[in-house]
Amino acid sequence: MQCTDVHDRFLFRLITKKAFLYTEMVTTNAIIHGKCLNQLKFNNKIEHPVAVQLGGSEPDDLAECAKICSSLGYDEINLNVGCPSERVQKGSFGACLMEDPYLVNECIQAMQEVTSIPITVKCRIGVNKRDDQDFLNNFVRKIFNSKFKTLIVHARVAILKGLTPRQNRQIPPLKYENVYQLKKEFPELEIVINGGIKNIEESLIHLEKVDGVMLGRTPYDNPMIVSDIDSRLFNEVDIGSDRKTILKEYLDYCRDQNNHGEPYSRTLKHVFGLNRGLKNAKAFRSLILETMQKNNLEVTQSDLVSLV
Ligand SMILES: Cc1cc2nc3c(=O)[nH]c(=O)nc-3n(C[C@H](O)[C@H](O)[C@H](O)COP(=O)(O)O)c2cc1C
Structure with a gap:
């Protein structure tokens, strides 16, 4: 949905x-028919570690795409087994694949055969009425193999009929306990928990039970929330740049992209939340919007920097 695209990932770096970092889902059809090659673009110099997420359910197609993605230099290939949208269901991939773990297993193996980079899966805790532990454990048992090391679990069921994708991220209750229990059943598997995690403090609590946390909406809406994770979660020194420095560097990037034909509407939208919750947030958002509409940064740049 053009959120975690190449520009957003530049900002996060x-x-x-x-x-x-993860790309948005790119379908095997799009790759094979050369339609969305833009979505596969990434900046090999600065983006690592970065994973590409594939959407598909034909083992041969997935293998072909895995070859392409690993030759591009991605660090991981993640298979989407969690998207509930109708369009995706029509293509027989995404969350509905949780009902066919044998096929998921075939898909994983087909990709593992053609590349040595890790193949991972992102799934839900279940689909429709199956939000019980047995369903999840059984799914994982069937897709597990010695080369399969990492599973990301969005701790909600996917309701395949009657809810929009957005509602499917809000209405089904979060059941973190199912994910914790999964880790107990599969201690050798790296389990990454996802869904509703708001900050580093909550992440640290989950990390007592599982191996990793994935955050989606919170950092997208408020990127500075991750400014101290290198020290707090990885025991490394933070980059330590303040908002103004980050914005200045990002605006330089946007200008450069614009000189290469990329409209500001594609790059600037990712900084809407850079000063979220602070006193000038509204004025900043309005000025970003104006800059995007006029597709001209020159007149607003210094005002933008003064607002963060
Ligand atoms: C606009 C939007 C687009 C998304 N696109 C994808 C996607 O392409 N692949 C995917 O696995 N999840 C996608 N998600 C779901 C998130 O990755 C995540 O699982 C979900 O939002 C729950 O985590 P959160 O509460 O931290 O946001 C998307 C979410 C949003 C809001």
Whole structure:
């Protein structure tokens, strides 16, 4: 949905060196028919570690895409087994694949055969009425193999009929306990928990039970939330740049991109939340919007920097 695109990941690399970044889902059809190659673009110099997420359910197609993605230099290939959208269901991939773990297993193996980079999966705790532990454990048992090391679990069921994707991120209750229990059942598997995690403090609590946390909306809406994760979660020195420095560097990047034909609407939208919660947040957002609409940064740049 053009959130964690190449520009957004550039912004995040100005804030954290260590967080593992993920692309948005790119479908195998799009890659094979050469439609969305833009979505696969990434900055090999600064983005690592970075994973590409694939959407698909044809083992041969996934293998072909895995080859392409590993030759591009991605550090991990993640298979989407969590998206509940109708469009994705029509293509028989995403969350509905949780009902067919044998096929998921085939998909994983097909990709493992053609590349040595890790193949991981992002799934839900279940689908429709199956939000019980047995369903999740059984799914994982069937996809597990010696080369399969990491599973990301969004701790909600996916309701495949009657809820929009947005509602599917809000209405089904979070059941973190199912994910913790999964870790107990599969201690050798790296389990990353996702869903509703708001900050580092909450992340640290989850990390007592599982191996990793994935945050989606919170850092997208408020990127500075991850400015101290390198020290607090990875025991490394933070980049330590303040908001103004980050914004200045990002605006330089936006200008450079614009000189190469990328409209400001594609790059600037990612900084809407840079000073979220602070006193000038509203004025900043309005000026970003104006800059995007006029597709001209020259007149607003210094005002933007003064507002963060
Ligand atoms: C606009 C939007 C687009 C998303 N696109 C994807 C996607 O392409 N692949 C995916 O696995 N999850 C996608 N998600 C779901 C998030 O990765 C995440 O699982 C979900 O938002 C719950 O985590 P959170 O509460 O930290 O946001 C998307 C979420 C949003 C809000």
